[in-house]
Amino acid sequence: MQGQAFIPMCPMTSADHLPLTLPDYHARAAEALQAEHAAYFLSGAGEGVTMRSNRRDFEAIGLRPQVLQDLRNGDTKLTLFGTQMAHPILVAPFAYQSLLDEGGETATAQGATAQEALMVLSAQSSQPMEEVRAQGGTCDWFQLYWQTNLDGTLMLADRAAKAGFQVLVLTVDAPVNGVRDDEMRTGFVLPDTVRPVNLDGLPQPVFDPLSEDDSFLFNRIAHVLPRWDDLRSFCEQSPLPVVVKGILTPEDATRAVKAGAAGVIVSNHGARVLDGAPSAISVLPNIVQALDGSVPVLMDSGVRRGSDVFKALALGADAVLVGRPVVCGLAVAGALGVSHVLRLLRDELEVTMALTGCRTLADITPDRVIPDAHRLT
Ligand SMILES: Cc1cc2nc3c(=O)[nH]c(=O)nc-3n(C[C@H](O)[C@H](O)[C@H](O)COP(=O)(O)O)c2cc1C
Numbered sequence: 001m002q003g004q005a006f007i008p009m010c011p012m013t014s015a016d017h018l019p020l021t022l023p024d025y026h027a028r029a030a031e032a033l034q035a036e037h038a039a040y041f042l043s044g045a046g047e048g049v050t051m052r053s054n055r056r057d058f059e060a061i062g063l064r065p066q067v068l069q070d071l072r073n074g075d076t077k078l079t080l081f082g083t084q085m086a087h088p089i090l091v092a093p094f095a096y097q098s099l100l101d102e103g104g105e106t107a108t109a110q111g112a113t114a115q116e117a118l119m120v121l122s123a124q125s126s127q128p129m130e131e132v133r134a135q136g137g138t139c140d141w142f143q144l145y146w147q148t149n150l151d152g153t154l155m156l157a158d159r160a161a162k163a164g165f166q167v168l169v170l171t172v173d174a175p176v177n178g179v180r181d182d183e184m185r186t187g188f189v190l191p192d193t194v195r196p197v198n199l200d201g202l203p204q205p206v207f208d209p210l211s212e213d214d215s216f217l218f219n220r221i222a223h224v225l226p227r228w229d230d231l232r233s234f235c236e237q238s239p240l241p242v243v244v245k246g247i248l249t250p251e252d253a254t255r256a257v258k259a260g261a262a263g264v265i266v267s268n269h270g271a272r273v274l275d276g277a278p279s280a281i282s283v284l285p286n287i288v289q290a291l292d293g294s295v296p297v298l299m300d301s302g303v304r305r306g307s308d309v310f311k312a313l314a315l316g317a318d319a320v321l322v323g324r325p326v327v328c329g330l331a332v333a334g335a336l337g338v339s340h341v342l343r344l345l346r347d348e349l350e351v352t353m354a355l356t357g358c359r360t361l362a363d364i365t366p367d368r369v370i371p372d373a374h375r376l377t
């Protein structure tokens with residue numbers, strides 16, 4: 001290995017109690033978590049068809065090496081919504097983090113901050129948003145669902161703005177829960193000690209007593225589910241820019257931007273909602289093309305390696321979010337684990353950039369990847 005310049009490995013990797021790779025974190029978390037918690041955090045909807053596509057479609061994309069490029073003064077910096085970021089890897093919003101580590105969302109925020117990774121806090125967090133913000137650091141975006149009506153949703157948004165969050169993420173892909181076979185098999189329920197504390201005092205959905213046909217599952221709640229006009233009103237009245245999360249088609253992406261979205265997140269919710277939905281990476285290029293640079297496009301679902309981050313950027317994403325890798329880091333080693341998995345992803349991205357001859361993110365262009373590597377010789 002003499003003479004080989006390698007990205008400096010982070011000092012934490014020498015701590016022998018920590019897993020060495022992301023797959024090892026996943027294996028350790030799966031082993032350590034109670035079966036019903038593993039089902040909630042790690043599995044997906046139905047039989048896992050979309051879960052498998054999320055990985056398979058990343059794996060099918062090849063990388064085109066490029067040698068002898070000038071790699072001096074490289075970096076992974078970018079600016080999103082006016083904020084300078086050290087790299088394009090964000091922590092995805094995920095609920096009930098105190099089930100994984102007693103430090104909960106605060107521990108995740110500490111780990112993310114150590115790696116200069118922007119964190120999106122879920123409204124369904126197990127700790128109050130103000131408490132997580134009070135740590136300082138990089139937990140700057142807040143994710144919420146529609147809260148029964150516009151007033152309830154704005155109440156939550158205003159509170160987040162007051163707490164100092166800078167961007168809101170409105171998730172639109174889960175008006176009802178997905179069918180999650182593994183959760184049903186293991187009987188996952190929240191314990192009394194963990195609950196979505198931020199939602200206290202907000203309007204709760206009232207089942208429609210006038211609904212004529214109760215035999216059809218969502219008839220009784222459809223009147224409190226958001227529609228396009230609601231998104232438009234929310235974007236107009238929101239105190240902060242609204243990024244819409246959970247978009248999988250160019251039509252919906254275009255419509256979201258017309259309704260006032262400041263950005264979109266191409267996502268299938270980590271394969272947790274509609275089993276059979278396409279992988280996010282497979283639909284990304286068409287959405288990027290349809291939006292034509294009008295707003296930032298982020299993506300998540302299935303990112304497991306730094307090379308996946310690279311592939312998503314090459315196909316037009318401005319940044320990516322990671323869910324399960326952070327789940328596993330938190331479950332295995334709290335804040336340190338979160339920081340370590342993010343560091344591993346950063347290192348892998350930097351290595352991939354070096355080996356494909358990309359000095360900065362701007363160099364990661366579509367010609368650096370082979371969309372369907374199996375078909376090319
Ligand atoms: C346990 C768990 C809980 C989640 N909770 C939320 C949530 O509260 N709000 C939301 O928008 N997305 C939620 N997500 C989806 C993530 O934000 C993200 O879209 C997904 O995890 C990305 O896929 P990945 O896990 O393959 O990286 C959750 C994901 C997991 C695994």
Ligand SMILES: CC(C)CC(=O)C(=O)O
Nearest residue numbers: 094095122124174269272
């Ligand atoms: C509390 C849930 C709605 C959080 C979520 O989005 C999920 O479990 O995927």
